[in-house]
Amino acid sequence: MKLSPKQLAQAFCNETQEKIEDVLVILNSIYINKQLMNSFLASPQISLKEKEEALTKLNLKKDMVNFLLVLVQNKMINKLDQIIYQIKKINEQKNNVAKFDVISSVLLNDNELSEIIEKLAKATGKTIILANIIDESIMGGIIIKSEDTLMDLSLKNKLNKLKADFIRS
The missing domain is CATH 3.40.30 (Glutaredoxin)
Incomplete structure (x- = not known):
């Protein structure tokens, strides 16, 4: 069963220990870097282990790396812009x-x-x-x-x- 971007965003926000504002900065920078997104994270030729190692080298927190890998495994990394949008909405609700x-x-x-x-x-x-x-x-x-x-x-x-x-x- 595929989860929607809204469901993925909600699950991530429920699990992460990071401030949502910090998460948004990191996710936006990954999304903006289209080369990382398209040629690396979405590439089936690069193993999941290699992707995990590369993301870890970016000094990302473990929950962020795990979240991105879940997106990669479920072929949802191309929905990152929609997930970021949903995380922003969750943050707005949380902050009233x-x-x-x-x-x-x-x-x-x-x-x-x-x-x-x-x-x-x-x-x-x-x-x-x-x-x-x-x-x-x-x-x-x-x-x-x-x-x-x-x-x-x-x-x-x-x-x-x-x-x-x-x-x-």
């Missing part, structure tokens, strides 16, 4: 953090961003990480997006609703 994008037609000032952060923190009960994305096509207002939330408070959306109401009547 929520990430949001605020899309606006102009760059919002610090006071506006602080007000949005304050309202989102109050609504979610979480620490908020906010990214301000500029999209001139929304004309005005803002769109607040997270992985599972969308609040479209843009002028473009309001005009589209007015247009739809006008057409219906």
Whole structure:
């Protein structure tokens, strides 16, 4: 039975003694080094023992080496980017953090961003990480997006609703 990246991430986070932030730094550096990923860890010509020796020489902790070897053995090393993403999500949940994008037609000032952060923190009960994305096509207002939330408070959306109401009547 193949495990999903989410299940693998959860299992690793449950077993590791390392801080998840440190794990993410290491996994990201391995993932970014595509040569290590593609030509070495994913290569069937290189024995598992050789891969273990090479990973150990990188001064990785034993649980990290074991985790990467499990991925190699189960032909899941190519899913490392998805596993890293899931570990980040687990870390955000553990630290009670929520990430949001605020899309606006102009760059919002610090006071506006602080007000949005304050309202989102109050609504979610979480620490908020906010990214301000500029999209001139929304004309005005803002769109607040997270992985599972969308609040479209843009002028473009309001005009589209007015247009739809006008057409219906």
